[in-house]
Amino acid sequence: MKTPYITLDQVKEIAKTYPTPFYLYDEKGIRENARKVYKAFSWNKGFKEYFAVKATPNPSILRILKEEGCGTDCSSLTELQMSDACGFHGHDIMFSSNDTPLEEYKVANELGAIINLDDFTNIQELKDTLGSFPETMSLRYNPGGYFRIANTIMDNPQDAKYGMTTAQLIEGYRILKEGGVKHFGMHAFLASNTVTNDYYPTLAKELFELAVKIKAETGVALDFINLSGGVGVPYKPDQKSNDIEAIGEGVHRVFDEVLVPHGLGDIRIFTEMGRFMLAPYGALITKVIHFKHTYKEYAGVDACAVNLMRPAMYGAYHHITVLGKENAPCDHTYDVTGSLCENNDKFAIDRALPELEKGDYLFIHDAGAHGFAMGYNYNGKLWSAELLLREDGSVKLIRRAETPKDYFATLDIDDCMKKYL
Known part of the structure; x- marks a missing residue:
């Protein structure tokens, strides 16, 4: 059972x-969760959570996380600029990019961010771009093969471009050491939403x-290891939540x-948990506006896949609560749809819900990460508002x-569109 806030x-x-x-x-939920993360890793001197800006790129959210001690993980110029504008500076910013425009390396370096290189060829590329290496550098690792936990395949890094x-x-690391780098880090992301x-x-x-092997073969003692993201959330109500304290203690055990x-x-542990930090603390609120009775029962809402594309793109499950009917029996079955000209524009398929009526408000859970951020303008649909429920x-x-x-603002406007500007 999932409970709306x-x-x-x-x-x-x-x-x-x-x-x-x-x-x-939900500001209260965001802050409480951040504090649980820091408590779980309090055994590690220097621990830091670098929130993945791509998950929820909103300055108000970033400022809340900054107040709770977090840094930011950025993957683009605009994410670097947003972090800078929100008061993140120096090593509070991690720049983890791939297929990177060279100018973005320059901006990251000017901000004093930790640059985390994705590819071996980036090493010389970065030196040529900046003239020399920054004193602190990080490299991203991909072991290839399949990543397993207790003989269960979790993901296949060999197919990842990272x-x-x-x-x-x-x-x-040998090249960086010879090039004058003094502080080294390692980063890896091997499975998603576990x-x-x-x-x-x-x-x-x-x-x-691997850190032990690196030290033995190169003399480089890593300063930090970034476990990246991948710690997931239970999108379905029957799934068991991750226990961040147990996770922190498990890392502590293998650390020792x-x-x-x-x-x-003395190695510092960093994390980068966009989904775990924000997904449960953001919801898409939408209203039922239409019903269609053909071969199935369709309930149309005023949101669509441009507002939350995960169900359309991945077939992802997002739980839905009908506000005001939390205790009503789920004895009706609907496809909950938006209005796009695409048949995958469905928030739910064959979902058991209470009987719906026009005007019902739906609370679509766990949309706080990779929700609004993945929006788009197909069919001329417009981006929705974002609101913060304060403590x-x-x-x-x-x-x-x-x-x-806003939608027309970037066009090369001639007289035909001036009436709308």
């Missing part, structure tokens, strides 16, 4: 000012053993087992809804 009466009141659809983020082979990584307490400890052990005996007990119960507009004027 807002009531029907509250949504009705909000909708008087901000019509649906809109995103609503990271370096073991041989490339070791040679990369709902198991064993992912981080399993990944950490592999990376810790592998790194400490080899004199690497005191008030609501703040943190991004206004897009207007037709």
